Amino acid sequence: MTALAPGNDRAALTLHDPETPFLALDRAKVRRNITRLRERLEPFPVSLRPHAKTAKSPEVARMFWDGGTGPLAVSTLAEAEAFADDGFTDILYAVGIAPSKLDRVLELRRRGVDLIVLLDSAEQAEAVAAASRAAGIAIPALIEIDCDGHRGGILPDDPRALSIAAILDGGGAELRGVLAHAGESYFCYTEEELVAAAENERRAAVDAAERLRQAGHVAPVVSIGSTPTALTVRDLTGVTEVRAGNYVFFDLVMAGIGVCSVDDLALSVIATVIGHRPEHGWTLIDGGWTATSRDRGTAEQSVDQGYGLVADLSGSLYPDLIMGGASQEHGVLSVREGSGASLPDLPLGTRVRILPNHACAMGTQHDRYQVHDGQSPTIAAVWQRTRGW
Amino acid sequence: MTALAPGNDRAALTLHDPETPFLALDRAKVRRNITRLRERLEPFPVSLRPHAKTAKSPEVARMFWDGGTGPLAVSTLAEAEAFADDGFTDILYAVGIAPSKLDRVLELRRRGVDLIVLLDSAEQAEAVAAASRAAGIAIPALIEIDCDGHRGGILPDDPRALSIAAILDGGGAELRGVLAHAGESYFCYTEEELVAAAENERRAAVDAAERLRQAGHVAPVVSIGSTPTALTVRDLTGVTEVRAGNYVFFDLVMAGIGVCSVDDLALSVIATVIGHRPEHGWTLIDGGWTATSRDRGTAEQSVDQGYGLVADLSGSLYPDLIMGGASQEHGVLSVREGSGASLPDLPLGTRVRILPNHACAMGTQHDRYQVHDGQSPTIAAVWQRTRGW
Numbered sequence: 162m163t164a165l166a167p168g169n170d171r172a173a174l175t176l177h178d179p180e181t182p183f184l185a186l187d188r189a190k191v192r193r194n195i196t197r198l199r200e201r202l203e204p205f206p207v208s209l210r211p212h213a214k215t216a217k218s219p220e221v222a223r224m225f226w227d228g229g230t231g232p233l234a235v236s237t238l239a240e241a242e243a244f245a246d247d248g249f250t251d252i253l254y255a256v257g258i259a260p261s262k263l264d265r266v267l268e269l270r271r272r273g274v275d276l277i278v279l280l281d282s283a284e285q286a287e288a289v290a291a292a293s294r295a296a297g298i299a300i301p302a303l304i305e306i307d308c309d310g311h312r313g314g315i316l317p318d319d320p321r322a323l324s325i326a327a328i329l330d331g332g333g334a335e336l337r338g339v340l341a342h343a344g345e346s347y348f349c350y351t352e353e354e355l356v357a358a359a360e361n362e363r364r365a366a367v368d369a370a371e372r373l374r375q376a377g378h379v380a381p382v383v384s385i386g387s388t389p390t391a392l393t394v395r396d397l398t399g400v401t402e403v404r405a406g407n408y409v410f411f412d413l414v415m416a417g418i419g420v421c422s423v424d425d426l427a428l429s430v431i432a433t434v435i436g437h438r439p440e441h442g443w444t445l446i447d448g449g450w451t452a453t454s455r456d457r458g459t460a461e462q463s464v465d466q467g468y469g470l471v472a473d474l475s476g477s478l479y480p481d482l483i484m485g486g487a488s489q490e491h492g493v494l495s496v497r498e499g500s501g502a503s504l505p506d507l508p509l510g511t512r513v514r515i516l517p518n519h520a521c522a523m524g525t526q527h528d529r530y531q532v533h534d535g536q537s538p539t540i541a542a543v544w545q546r547t548r549g550w
Numbered sequence: 551m552t553a554l555a556p557g558n559d560r561a562a563l564t565l566h567d568p569e570t571p572f573l574a575l576d577r578a579k580v581r582r583n584i585t586r587l588r589e590r591l592e593p594f595p596v597s598l599r600p601h602a603k604t605a606k607s608p609e610v611a612r613m614f615w616d617g618g619t620g621p622l623a624v625s626t627l628a629e630a631e632a633f634a635d636d637g638f639t640d641i642l643y644a645v646g647i648a649p650s651k652l653d654r655v656l657e658l659r660r661r662g663v664d665l666i667v668l669l670d671s672a673e674q675a676e677a678v679a680a681a682s683r684a685a686g687i688a689i690p691a692l693i694e695i696d697c698d699g700h701r702g703g704i705l706p707d708d709p710r711a712l713s714i715a716a717i718l719d720g721g722g723a724e725l726r727g728v729l730a731h732a733g734e735s736y737f738c739y740t741e742e743e744l745v746a747a748a749e750n751e752r753r754a755a756v757d758a759a760e761r762l763r764q765a766g767h768v769a770p771v772v773s774i775g776s777t778p779t780a781l782t783v784r785d786l787t788g789v790t791e792v793r794a795g796n797y798v799f800f801d802l803v804m805a806g807i808g809v810c811s812v813d814d815l816a817l818s819v820i821a822t823v824i825g826h827r828p829e830h831g832w833t834l835i836d837g838g839w840t841a842t843s844r845d846r847g848t849a850e851q852s853v854d855q856g857y858g859l860v861a862d863l864s865g866s867l868y869p870d871l872i873m874g875g876a877s878q879e880h881g882v883l884s885v886r887e888g889s890g891a892s893l894p895d896l897p898l899g900t901r902v903r904i905l906p907n908h909a910c911a912m913g914t915q916h917d918r919y920q921v922h923d924g925q926s927p928t929i930a931a932v933w934q935r936t937r938g939w
Contacts, residue, residue: 257824284898435646455844
């Protein structure tokens with residue numbers, strides 16, 4: 162903590178310096194991941210709206226836009242407020258709106274931010290319309306379309322879309338369009354399944370938008386996306402914008418799906434060896450679930466990576482070494498069962514990297530990133546993360 | 551967030567006011583839980599060293615001591631520093647010491663805090679002795695004794711204890727004693743198993759201390775404890791202090807073990823209903839795993855509570871309603887499978903409480919507590935939590 166207090170000479174610090182555990186971010190990999198999706202979508206006449214919930218950092222968000230600003234999706238109003246403070250003006254709050262949050266939505270719009278909300282019920286539309294009328298500010302909303310039964314939304318042919326649209330457009334708010342998210346794509350394991358999930362997501366959103374337009378609504382926005390479908394989609398006819406978040410850092414769940422390689426993972430926790438239990442085949446580190454999160458997303462995949470793969474500070478993986486166990490401030494490193502690998506010699510004080518099951522969850526456990534570039538251990542910057550709601 | 555900015559009139563605020571999701575703490579239950587363990591241990595000539603890692607709050611820590619200060623265990627040096635700032639002077643850092651953390655340990659000792667470290671290897675003892683000599687400050691250490699193979703430590707009869715003791719006492723540091731923790735107790739499901747785990751923990755620590763004393767070391771401290779064993783232990787012969795942490799809040803894992811009832815749970819997340827999917831039997835709320843944590847500790851118990859039981863704001867449980875699913879900012883409430891209960895009518899905007907699987911993990915997701923007393927919804931105080939390491 163103290164090693165990076167403001168005013169210290171950061172140029173001299175490396176990943177060997179900050180007290181462990183801490184969150185490390187490889188900026189070179191972030192840049193590569195951002196470029197990959199941008200190039201992937203370049204042939205399509207759509208805009209990209211990166212989801213900032215993974216990084217929760219204005220510095221990372223500006224990397225999406227070569228140092229400038231552009232459209233963002235966020236998962237909390239705290240993120241929206243932080244990005245607004247940094248100059249972002251086109252923000253989608255992509256969680257179904259609670260009426261009690263509309264004051265903060267209006268405040269952001271008063272500041273000049275085109276803050277768009279999400280909803281899937283007439284009750285929410287009534288609340289949004291009432292707040293719009295009371296403030297004299299039309300709040301724009303997307304209707305959430307459920308394409309695969311994973312969370313909120315209404316089905317593409319649900320007639321309630323028309324009532325919601327009528328309440329918004331007739332009540333002082335604004336129907337901006339529709340949104341779908343292929344939650345199913347996180348459980349796809351072949352290119353074919355991913356392409357099908359992407360097409361299903363597109364079809365659901367486009368169908369819903371067409372129904373609204375046939376009823377006389379403008380509904381200009383058709384927003385779809387998830388990291389797996391954005392990276393595999395082949396047809397974007399009728400879509401106006403693509404959202405994706407996780408791809409900026411990637412993680413072991415995404416590698417398990419096959420949309421990235423382990424070498425693409427930009428985020429890790431760095432921890433220190435504090436003990437050895439050779440009789441159990443364990444090496445203990447000072448990073449537990451407070452540092453990695455309790456997320457065990459790969460437990461449902463064909464290769465269970467425990468709490469994460471283990472690498473050295475330069476990023477080289479130790480063969481079949483995983484963080485197999487975690488308590489609050491202890492991690493237990495062990496060799497993957499049945500692999501035949503042997504426990505590497507990691508003396509007391511050795512620093513190791515833990516690669517995340519789920520980058521969004523690992524990030525949430527921390528307040529800041531120690532930023533470096535590729536194999537260089539030099540800490541180039543310290544970036545804060547937005548917390549809370 | 552803004553509703554409780556400093557300077558506002560907090561007296562007027564209730565659990566209906568702060569933006570959701572947020573962490574609520576029932577101070578009346580905390581007081582009751584603290585009293586229970588205190589009374590339980592009163593017949594024994596031991597001191598109590600509560601583990602502050604669950605609450606990470608000076609205000610809660612002072613409740614252990616009727617507003618004063620006393621011994622604490624902590625899981626991070628950031629906690630130690632925060633409690634030192636609040637006047638606590640007897641602090642055990644109960645995670646195996648990494649040599650790179652010794653500068654901060656020395657700094658705390660220079661401030662007048664009796665900061666004690668934990669170790670289980672000659673390498674750590676050498677580092678502690680070297681730091682003590684270099685600073686001219688004897689750092690006291692406990693040797694971690696493994697009583698049930700759950701994490702770090704050496705076995706009670708491991709001859710390495712004597713070499714560690716010799717390095718400390720002969721090298722300018724101080725052997726303060728031994729520590730054991732019955733990690734196994736979290737997997738006990740009968741009173742008989744719990745009593746046996748407590749006796750095993752006591753026996754291991756006392757045996758190890760006796761061996762050290764026979765070799766001429768003073769080793770005054772014999773520290774044992776976990777919430778389940780502290781609440782069931784019948785014999786504390788030879789023990790000088792008992793540690794327990796979770797009991798201050800309790801949680802569904804502890805209720806599953808049987809050492810508390812659900813009514814004892816002091817911590818919860820309050821979230822708002824944002825949608826309904828009656829065709830799936832789902833009610834959606836604006837609290838996901840960022841609010842509850844990903845901890846699913848009850849999944850390994852006989853009754854799986856999902857991401858937590860659901861109650862109304864006054865604390866009354868909805869029959870068999872659990873938070874069955876979670877994404878980053880969405881919780882999915884559903885009725886326990888096979889229960890036959892029906893989904894309660896929870897209109898848009900309704901606030902509900904989610905009770906935690908694991909109080910330590912839910913707490914870590916938040917920066918502060920909204921404190922209330924029992925069924926009163928009035929927010930009596932806002933207490934900050936210590937973050938980071």
